[in-house]
Amino acid sequence: MQLGDGSALRRIAARATAMAGGLAMAVVTGLAVAPAVHASPSATGALRWAPCDGPEKSGAECATLSVPVDWAHPNGPTLDLAVARRKATEPGARVGSMVFGPGGPGDSGVQMVVGNVSRFSPEVRRRFDIVSFDPRGVGAGNPVTCSTALLAERPSPVLKSQADFDATLAYNKRLRADCRARTGPVFDHLDTAQTVRDLDALRVALGERKLTFHGSSYGTLLGAQYAETYPRRVRAMVLESVIDHSVPTTLDFLHAEAATAQDSFQEFVKWCGRAADCALHGRDVHAVWQGLLARAGRGELEDPARPGTSMSSSDLVNKIAFRKFYQADYAGLATAIAGMEASKPLPASPTSVAPLPTATPVFCSDWHLPVRDYRDYASLVTMMNTTAPDLPHLLPLHMTAACLGAPTANPQHRLDVHGAPPILVSNALHDPATGYPWAVSVARQLGRSGVLLTYEGHGHGSVTSGPCMENSVNSYLTDLAVPPRGASCPAVPF
Structure with a gap:
C-alpha cells in the first residue's frame, strides 16, 4: 500500500499536541x-449551543451539561460540564455525533474541538459532528x-x-x-466510573440513540468502561493508544x-x-x-x-x-x-x-x-x-x-463486556506511554467485541498515521466496516 507524504507526519504532530499530558x-x-450505578443517565434539558467564547472565530459551538455530582445520588447536587462541537462539514452526508474522550487525565476536550479539530481526518469531520467535553475535575468542568x-x-x-x-x-x-x-464536593467523585455516566448523559442530550465514540490515551479507559456498563448503547467505538486497567x-x-x-x-x-x-x-x-x-x-x-x-x-x-x-x-x-x-x-x-x-x-x-x-x-x-x-x-x-x-x-479490574458491537482497538507497536501489550490485553478482554488494528510504527496515537490507518478507521466509524482480525498498517517513514 502506498504511504502518504509529509502531511501525515504533520497530522501526527498536531495529534500529539492535542494529547499532551x-x-x-x-x-x-x-x-x-463506589456503589455501582447502572441506571440510565438523563440530561436535565437540551443542550443550548452558542458560539464559543474567545477572540478567534473558530466556528465551534459551546454548551453546558448539568449532571449529578455523585451518580449514586442522581437527585442530589449537580455540576455543569463544558461541552463543545463542530458540525459536520457536509450536512447532507452526516452520520451523527461522534464524542471524543480526551486524554491525560487533564486534557480539555473543549479546547481540542475549538483549536485542534485537525487531529481528526477530513472524512470524519465531513460525516460527523465532532463533540467533546471537559471531564469533571478538568478545564471548565469543575x-x-x-x-x-x-x-x-x-x-x-x-x-x-x-x-x-x-x-x-x-x-x-x-x-x-x-x-x-x-x-467542592466533586473532588470525591472524579473517577472514570462517574464520568461514564456523564458520557451517557451527553449521548442522551445529543439525541443519539447509540454512542459513536473515539477515546484517546486516558480516554480509552472511559470508552472501555462505558462499553462494559452500557454495551448495547454503543454504535461504534475507537480506542486509540490503549490503557489496560486490569x-x-x-x-x-x-x-x-x-x-x-x-x-x-x-x-x-x-x-x-x-x-x-x-x-x-x-x-x-x-x-x-x-x-x-x-x-x-x-x-x-x-x-x-x-x-x-x-x-x-x-x-x-x-x-x-x-x-x-x-x-x-x-x-x-x-x-x-x-x-x-x-x-x-x-x-x-x-x-x-x-x-x-x-x-x-x-x-x-x-x-x-x-x-x-x-x-x-x-x-x-x-x-x-x-x-x-x-x-x-x-x-x-x-x-x-x-x-x-x-x-x-x-x-x-478485568473488563466484562457482553453484547457490545465490534470495538476497534488501535495502537502503535512502539508507543512510549501505552505499550502495545496493553492493547493486545484490552482487545482480548473485550472478547468477541475486540478488534485490534496494529500500527507498525511509533508514537502516542495512530488513527491518522498514514492512509492505511486513516482509511480503516474512517470506514469503521462511518460504515461500520470492521477490519479483518489481525489487521495491521505499515509505519509512515520518518
Whole structure:
C-alpha cells in the first residue's frame, strides 16, 4: 500500500499536541469502592449551543451539561460540564455525533474541538459532528483547585528514607484536604466510573440513540468502561493508544510503563544509527544522553526554553525526550540533544521539583496500586531504573509518590463486556506511554467485541498515521466496516 507524504507526519504532530499530558498513571494506597450505578443517565434539558467564547472565530459551538455530582445520588447536587462541537462539514452526508474522550487525565476536550479539530481526518469531520467535553475535575468542568503555595511545597519524589516516605504521606493528606475544600464536593467523585455516566448523559442530550465514540490515551479507559456498563448503547467505538486497567499490581504497572518508554528510546537510537541526517549519527547516543542526565542532575544543564535556568533530569526525560517520543519526532530529539550537549554548562545549583497536573486526583481515584513503605518504594525505583536505564524519573514514578495514601473509588479490574458491537482497538507497536501489550490485553478482554488494528510504527496515537490507518478507521466509524482480525498498517517513514 502506498504511504502518504509529509502531511501525515504533520497530522501526527498536531495529534500529539492535542494529547499532551498523555499517560501518567497513579500509584495509590487505600481502597474505597463506589456503589455501582447502572441506571440510565438523563440530561436535565437540551443542550443550548452558542458560539464559543474567545477572540478567534473558530466556528465551534459551546454548551453546558448539568449532571449529578455523585451518580449514586442522581437527585442530589449537580455540576455543569463544558461541552463543545463542530458540525459536520457536509450536512447532507452526516452520520451523527461522534464524542471524543480526551486524554491525560487533564486534557480539555473543549479546547481540542475549538483549536485542534485537525487531529481528526477530513472524512470524519465531513460525516460527523465532532463533540467533546471537559471531564469533571478538568478545564471548565469543575476543575480541581488547590493552593498554589501548597503545591509549590511538594516534596521531591526522590525518596531516600522512611522519613521521606512518611513526610510525603503527610504532605499528600494535607494537599488533598486543601484541594477538597477549594474544589467542592466533586473532588470525591472524579473517577472514570462517574464520568461514564456523564458520557451517557451527553449521548442522551445529543439525541443519539447509540454512542459513536473515539477515546484517546486516558480516554480509552472511559470508552472501555462505558462499553462494559452500557454495551448495547454503543454504535461504534475507537480506542486509540490503549490503557489496560486490569494491571493488578504496582510492580506490574510500573514495569510496563518503564519497558514501553525504554523501547522508544531504543527505537530512537536504532533510527539515529541508520539515518545520515540524525544530528547524532555516528555517535554513542547512550553516552551522550547519559552525559546530559549527569549535567542535569548537578543543575548544570540549561533549559533551552528558559535561558539561564537549569533543567532537572526529570524535565529532561519527561519534557524533552518523552514529548518527542509522543510525536515520533526522532530528528527533533536528536537536534535538541545535540544543542544541549553543545551548550555552556551553568554553575551547579539545585533544581526545582516540576509541578504535577492538577488532575492528579483523577489518577488517584482510578488506580489502586499500593506501596507499603520506603523499602517497597525503593525496590520499585530500582526496578524501573533497571528496566529503563536511559529514562530515570519517569512521570508514573512521580505519580506514585503524589498519590500515596489516596483512596481509590474505581480500582482496576478485568473488563466484562457482553453484547457490545465490534470495538476497534488501535495502537502503535512502539508507543512510549501505552505499550502495545496493553492493547493486545484490552482487545482480548473485550472478547468477541475486540478488534485490534496494529500500527507498525511509533508514537502516542495512530488513527491518522498514514492512509492505511486513516482509511480503516474512517470506514469503521462511518460504515461500520470492521477490519479483518489481525489487521495491521505499515509505519509512515520518518
